[in-house]
Amino acid sequence: MxxxxxxxxxxxxxxxxxxxxxxxxxxxxxxxxxxxxxxxxxxxxxxxxxxxxxxxxxxxxxxxxxxxxxxxxxxxxxxxxxxxxxxxxxxxxxxxxxxxxxxxxxxxxxxxxxxxxxxxxxxxxxxxxxxxxxxxxxxxxxxxxxxxxxxxxxxxxxxxxxxxxxxxxxxxxxxxxxxxxxxxxxxxxxxxxxxxxxxxxxxxxxxxxxxxxxxxxxxxxxxxxxxxxxxxxxxxxxxxxxxxxxxxxxxxxxxxxxxxxxxxxxxxxxxxxxxxxxxxxxxxxxxxxxGEQDGLYTRRSRKVKNILEWCIARGKKTRLWTCFADSTEQCCVCTKCVRTQLNILCAGENPVDWGFANFNEKNFSRLVRSYCYHDRNLCWLWDIVDSIDDSTIYPCCDKLLHWLKKVGYKRYSKRARFVSNVPRILKLHRYPHYVKVVLLKVTGKGHM
Incomplete structure (x- = not known):
């Protein structure tokens, strides 16, 4: 049938x-x-x-x-x-x-x-x-x-x-x-x-x-x-x-x-x-x-800068809404929020003025410095780091941006992957037998 x-x-x-x-x-x-x-x-x-x-x-x-x-x-x-x-x-x-x-x-x-x-x-x-x-x-x-x-x-x-x-x-x-x-x-x-x-x-x-x-x-x-x-x-x-x-x-x-x-x-x-x-x-x-997709060959950092410059030239403000959360305010801590706030900061603007009402410079700097920004695709992180100018004094998060530039996207990503895996490592106590076997082998006391 x-x-x-x-x-x-x-x-x-x-x-x-x-x-x-x-x-x-x-x-x-x-x-x-x-x-x-x-x-x-x-x-x-x-x-x-x-x-x-x-x-x-x-x-x-x-x-x-x-x-x-x-x-x-x-x-x-x-x-x-x-x-x-x-x-x-x-x-x-x-x-x-x-x-x-x-x-x-x-x-x-x-x-x-x-x-x-x-x-x-x-x-x-x-x-x-x-x-x-x-x-x-x-x-x-x-x-x-x-x-x-x-x-x-x-x-x-x-x-x-x-x-x-x-x-x-x-x-x-x-x-x-x-x-x-x-x-x-x-x-x-x-x-x-x-x-x-x-x-x-x-x-x-x-x-x-x-x-x-x-x-x-x-x-x-x-x-x-x-x-x-x-x-x-x-x-x-x-x-x-x-x-x-x-x-x-x-x-x-x-x-x-x-x-x-x-x-x-x-x-x-x-x-x-x-x-x-x-x-x-x-x-x-x-x-x-x-039709052909808009911005088909335009990097995200450039898009954000274009949007902000377009609005500023007209004396306007708009919100960039990228949050994964189901809320009337953006969370400012999810991957897309962090990515977009960094794009805004690199364009010399404060995220608070562009839809991120919960942005706090101290808290955001702490989050990024602790390697809690982990993106699925390195292109976004590379784009952010590449858009940071060593000779620029940024009005918001200046020390953070220059620190990020110094760390570089590869080293940052490597450390972010480790931080994201820490919760899994901490769950090893649930499997004491396997932990014991691994430790014995590492110390050379296990049977070969």
Missing amino acids: TKTIEITKIVAVDDIIKYEIHDHTGLHLLKNEKVEAWVKYYNAESFGFSPEGLPESILAIPVTLYLIPVTWFYGVKLVVPSIDKTLYDDLSTIYAAYSKIYGPFKEEWRGKVTAKTVVENKMPESRFDNIVFFSGGVDALHAGIDNLGKRSVLVSVPSIESVEKTKKENSGWDFLNAKSQLIREFSAISESDWLLITNNFLVNIFDDARIQYDLKNSFNLNSEAFLFDGWFGIKYLNNILSAAPFAYAMGISNLILGSAFEQLEDNLASNLDGANPELSDSIRFAGVFF
């Missing part, structure tokens, strides 16, 4: 698209045999936008894209009521791109997508030129200042970021409100309109833990990209494309994403994660596509 996942109902009401999905695979890939999913648009009334009246093949795009990756591995047939022809024709291209970045996948695409109708959609008249995906982070803000004005729309999809502790549709209501405030603030500075989109895809559709386990252990994915962000990253762009119906309705062809460019000394590399340029280049539908 064919294993299928079927989208059985698509309904648009006011500012919400509702979906009903049935899992007939017997594999329990969805959280339940019947799943109800939705996408909701905030501030849609300022555009006169409602998903009501849009073609079903356009309304289907967000959930279709989100479901497609599961067909690559399990031999599942995805059944949809209708599909856009451009998207349908490019499914093999999308598969090939993801296989290249996250794989190579061990087998040819074993599932498929079938639709009752394949529709060639004609784009409406263009009301805007670009959608700029906006999170408040460094890459997104840089894309925002590079694409200013009334012909661009800032779009935030906070539901892509994490499964929240409170089991609401985002990372908690406070987090949603913080994201809304961020996009409103930058909208006022950039003179671009804004739209906020939420969905329950990450929370309610897949049994993500089970699929992640299967991809690692049964399908043996071990690429750098998969080891970094796994199943979550595979679905990242598909989730952000909850914006597809809005883009189509507004006649917007060009989607702009900030690039997370990585450089380590002379080695230039694109980010190997769910936002990789090759992945975004592979996705097209109804005349809509991703």
